[in-house]
Amino acid sequence: MRDGFLLFPFSPADQGRIDAASIGVTDVGFASAPVAGQPYPQAMRLAFRMTAGSPVPQVRPLFPGQLRFIADPAAPGVTPAPDDVEFTGTAYANWRTLGMLRLTVDPEAARALGELDPDLVVLPNVVWYGPVRISQEFLFSTLRTGLRAERLGGTPSIPPSDPRWAKHAVAAFLAGRYEPTIRAGATAATDDRIAHPMPTVHPTGAQHDVTLLVSAAIRQSPKDGLRERFNVLSAGVAEDDPAHSANGAVPARHVYRVLRPHLTDAAAGTAVPDAVLATGGSTxxxxxxxxxxxxxxxxxxxxxxxxxxxxxxxxxxxxxxxxxxxxxxxxxxxxxxxxxxxxxxxxxxxxxxxxxxxxxxxxxxxxxxxxxxxxxxxxxxxxxxxxLPMGEAMLAEPRDSPGGGRCTYMSMRRSVRALTDNRICGGRLNFGRGVTGPGTRQLMDDAWAGTPAHAGILRNNQPLPNLAPDIGAPRLVPVLRAFFPDEVPAQEIGGSTHRATAYDGGEMAYRLWQTIMGSFHAEGTKRNFPPAVIGRGGPGVLVATGLAAGFHLDPVRRAGEADSVYFDRIVGLATAGLHPGALLQFWHFDTDFEGIKATQTSANPHPMQGYGHSLVFAGYERNSAGAITGLRTIDQFGEDVQPITGAAGSRLITWGGDDQQIWVAANWEE
The missing domain is CATH 2.60.40 (Immunoglobulin-like)
Known part of the structure; x- marks a missing residue:
C-alpha cells in the first residue's frame, strides 16, 4: 500500500469552497441505548457553510475499500430497476440518491493501517458518511467506467462483459446490493478517490449550509461466542447501521486526529483541516x-x-x-x-x-x-x-455425556475449566474448545508462570471427558493449586493442630471434591480440612475456597425431626434460590452423610452403605402452571431432569429413578 493512502474528507480544491471560519465540530452525545437510524454516539458532526453554490464538495473516503450506499427511505425519488436505468439527467433526477455511505476497509489497507502503529487502541475498519448525495457524475462516470467492474450477484449474475452490466450496477448500487471497490492505486493519480468523482455533501438552505456526520467502528469476529448473538442483541437493526451491536464504535474525530500525520491534504497550517481537527480549548x-x-x-x-x-x-x-x-x-x-x-x-x-x-x-x-x-x-x-457471573460461565461449555462413574471428575472438570475461562481466557477456552489458539494458551501460561499449572492441561478440550476419573481428575489439580496456592490453616481436632502433611488450597479442594475419606480420617492429613465442608463435595469446595459465600443448602436434622419431614424440608430449600451453575452434591442415605462428616473424629473411616453423586444445577423444571417439578442438572450423562416425587410433607428428589435423601448446594459468589 502506497504512502498517502489515507485521505482527509475534502480535496484542496474543495477545501477552498468551505468557509473555514464557519466550521463547527461536535461529537454526538453519549447514549446508553443508541437508536437505529439516528446519529451514533461520538460520531463527528461536522458543520460548515460553503462559499459558493457549486461545485459541491465531494466526500473522499478515508481509506480504500468497499463502498455501500444506504438510501434515506424518507428521501424523494425511486430506486430504479435495471431496465429503467437510462444514462440521462432526466432519469437521474427521479432516483433516490440521498443517504449514507458505508466504507469497509480493504484488507491490504487494514494491514497497512496497523503498520502505521497509530495510538488508537482500536483501529476502525468501517466508516460511515452521511448525508451524502450520490451525484450523477459518480453514477455515470465513476461507477460506470472509472472503477473496476465486478460481477454482480443475482439470478442470473451479471459479468462485466455483459452489455447490461452498467444498468444493473447503477440499480444494484442505489439499492445497496452492490459494493464497488475503491482502490488507492500505486500513485495519487491512479487513486480512485482522487482520479474520479466521489459522492458529495448535501447542502441545505440559501446559505449553502452543510452538516456531515462521520461514524467509525470496527467489525470483527467475537472471541467468546457466535456472531449471531449480535443480531439477537440488535433485533430489528440492520447490520449496516452504526447502532448494530456488531459495530464497535470509535470516536471519528479521534480517529482523524490521530491519523492526521498520515492524511493526504491535511497538513498542519491548512485552514480547513486545522479547524476540523483542532485540539485545545473546548475541543x-x-x-x-x-x-x-x-x-x-x-x-x-x-x-x-x-x-x-x-x-x-x-x-x-x-x-x-x-x-x-x-x-x-x-x-x-x-x-x-x-x-x-x-x-x-x-x-x-x-x-x-x-x-x-x-x-x-x-x-x-x-x-x-x-x-x-x-x-x-x-x-x-x-x-x-x-x-460473567460464574454461574453463567459454568453453563457455557457443551454438555458432555461420557457416562460411567465420572461424576466428581466431570463436575470438577467443568468448574475448573469455567473458572479458567472466565478469569483468565475471557471466554476463549470454552468457545471453540476443540482447538485452543496460541493467544489463549499464552494467556494461561502467562498467568500460571511459576505455578504447577500450564496451558497444556486444558487446551484442546483437555482433559478429555471420557478419561478414567483416577486419570482425569488428578490432571486438574495443578490448576486448582495455581488458583489456591496458599497453605490451608491447620484445624484443631482432638486438641491438636499437628499434621504430617500440609496441603495448599488446591490439594485440599481436590480431596474435598472427590470425597477422599482416607485423607479426612488419617492422622497426618485430616487437619487440612475444615469440618464444616467435609462430605459436601463440590459445594464444600466453593465454600472452603471462598468461591461461595456459604452454603445455600447444608442440611441439619432438627431434634426429633422425622425422616419424611427432614427430607421434605431439604426439597423445599432446594427448590428456592438456587442459581444456574450452582454445584450440587447428594447422598443416597442420610447415614452416609452423617458418617462422612464424623470421620475426622471417629475411630475408623465411615463404611459407606449407599452412594453419592456430584452434579451441576442448570435450572428448575416447571409445569405449565409454573410450579417447580424437578431440578435440571448436568452430570456425566449430559443434561437431564431430576423429578420431585411425593406429596407436600413427604417430598424427595430422585436421580436415576431412586429417591435421594440428602442434598447439599452452593451458589457461586462471583
Missing amino acids: PVYHALRCTRAWQPVAECSVHFPAQRISVADPAGNPLAVQRLPAHGVFFWSYPADAPVRDLRVSIAGGMRWIDGATADVWRQPAGTVALAYDLTVTPSPHLQLR
Missing part, C-alpha cells in the same frame, strides 16, 4: 478506558459487551456519561481540554462483574460490583476486566 480530549474479558489488556471482541452499559461518574457519584459498551470493549471517555474531568468512578450495568485489571494476580481475585476509582493523571488508560 475534546480522549482517554481509552479498556474493558476486556481476558485478564490481560489484549485486543477484545465479546458478544456479551454490547449488553453492558459503562457508567462514568464524578467522586460524588454524579453521572457524567452512560454509554453502551462496544464489542471491542474500549470506551473513549472525553472531556473539554480546557475543563478537564480526570477523577472518575467507573462501573458497569448489565450483569457482568468487574475488577481493576492492574490488580496483582487479578485472575485469582473475585470481581465485584463496586465502582472503581481512577485518576486519569495517574492512570491515563485504565484497564478493567469484566467477567
